[in-house]
Amino acid sequence: MNNLPQHVKIVEVGPRDGLQNEKEAVSARVKIELVDRLSRAGFMNIEAASFVSPKWVPQMATSAEVMAGIERRPGTLYSALTPNMQGFEAALAAGAGEVVIFGSASEAFSHKNINCSIAESIARFEPVARAAREHGLRLRGSVSCAFGCPYQGEVPLEAVADVVGRMRDLGCDEIDIADTIGVSTPRKTQAVMQTAARAFALERISGHFHDTYGQALANIYASLEVGVAIFHSSVAGLGGCPYARGATGNVATEDVLYLLDGLGIQTGVDLQQVVDAGAFISAQLGRKGASRVGNALLAKHAG
Numbered sequence: 001m002n003n004l005p006q007h008v009k010i011v012e013v014g015p016r017d018g019l020q021n022e023k024e025a026v027s028a029r030v031k032i033e034l035v036d037r038l039s040r041a042g043f044m045n046i047e048a049a050s051f052v053s054p055k056w057v058p059q060m061a062t063s064a065e066v067m068a069g070i071e072r073r074p075g076t077l078y079s080a081l082t083p084n085m086q087g088f089e090a091a092l093a094a095g096a097g098e099v100v101i102f103g104s105a106s107e108a109f110s111h112k113n114i115n116c117s118i119a120e121s122i123a124r125f126e127p128v129a130r131a132a133r134e135h136g137l138r139l140r141g142s143v144s145c146a147f148g149c150p151y152q153g154e155v156p157l158e159a160v161a162d163v164v165g166r167m168r169d170l171g172c173d174e175i176d177i178a179d180t181i182g183v184s185t186p187r188k189t190q191a192v193m194q195t196a197a198r199a200f201a202l203e204r205i206s207g208h209f210h211d212t213y214g215q216a217l218a219n220i221y222a223s224l225e226v227g228v229a230i231f232h233s234s235v236a237g238l239g240g241c242p243y244a245r246g247a248t249g250n251v252a253t254e255d256v257l258y259l260l261d262g263l264g265i266q267t268g269v270d271l272q273q274v275v276d277a278g279a280f281i282s283a284q285l286g287r288k289g290a291s292r293v294g295n296a297l298l299a300k301h302a303g
């Protein structure tokens with residue numbers, strides 16, 4: 001237990017990864033209120049927008065409006081996905097503090113998600129990385145399908161190490177190791193994280209776990225054991241990637257906070273306010289939230 005990190009940074013990705021796959025349009029007003037509620041809950045980093053093609057991901061078409069409408073909490077970093085220079089220019093104009101280039105450890109997924117090979121994606125990211133540096137924006141790299149791919153199946157460890165190395169060479173401040181389709185289990189998680197850590201500083205590696213197979217919390221615990229101290233999660237367990245067939249939401253933020261609180265690990269985030277934000281967005285979407293902890297606490301307070 002003593003080996004676990006004492007502090008963990010949670011990157012709240014609900015407003016982006018969480019909502020990007022919603023079939024019905026969610027208004028900018030609702031997204032703004034969600035981000036504001038999450039800011040008040042104490043997150044240091046919220047992924048609030050995605051400047052991608054609206055033909056590919058229509059739900060994110062309101063990103064500029066969302067970024068213009070949110071209340072910026074001092075000390076909170078608001079991030080936006082930027083697949084190319086067009087996305088970067090939009091993110092810069094919108095006042096993003098961090099831009100996220102998103103690649104993949106799987107060739108097949110790279111083509112499906114961003115319509116180019118891994119090598120082409122790195123070439124597209126180069127000017128984005130350079131522009132981020134010039135404008136003083138933080139740069140994060142995301143590596144999808146690091147634990148398995150919906151199109152090619154197994155993804156070799158060397159492929160993860162290779163993309164992490166390329167993201168490092170682009171100058172990323174932080175690199176996400178993503179289980180896009182939620183297939184990993186704890187030992188595999190540790191092997192992948194340790195592989196990534198041979199190519200990039202462990203303290204700047206984050207775990208991004210979808211909960212499709214119900215393994216996300218176990219994978220987070222396994223990651224903590226090998227020293228990972230940054231995790232992505234989504235309020236009410238919202239989400240799923242539109243280009244990862246069958247992939248469900250990210251691990252729910254409420255569940256991660258409950259786990260970390262129980263382990264005595266500090267996050268600076270107020271669980272009850274996240275539960276309330278989860279209840280808010282679930283009501284807007286007209287369904288029950290997917291967080292076990294959120295639902296338990298709501299039931300406890302109702303009863």
Ligand SMILES: CC(C)(COP(=O)([O-])OP(=O)([O-])OC[C@H]1O[C@@H](n2cnc3c(N)ncnc32)[C@H](O)[C@@H]1OP(=O)([O-])[O-])[C@@H](O)C(=O)NCCC(=O)NCCSC(=O)C[C@@](C)(O)CC(=O)[O-]
Nearest residue numbers: 051052053056083086087102113114115142144178180241
């Ligand atoms: C990357 C592209 C743009 C390539 O798409 P493309 O069609 O190859 O690009 P293009 O350069 O040929 O442009 C085609 C059209 O898109 C427009 N366009 C081009 N770029 C932009 C932009 N930035 N913003 C707005 N519009 C843009 C461009 O203007 C043009 O418009 P048209 O002339 O046809 O009207 C496309 O494939 C795309 O937008 N993909 C987005 C995929 C996506 O957002 N996936 C979900 C996020 S990743 C994820 O969820 C995984 C992650 C990060 O959470 C981690 C994990 O769990 O794995």
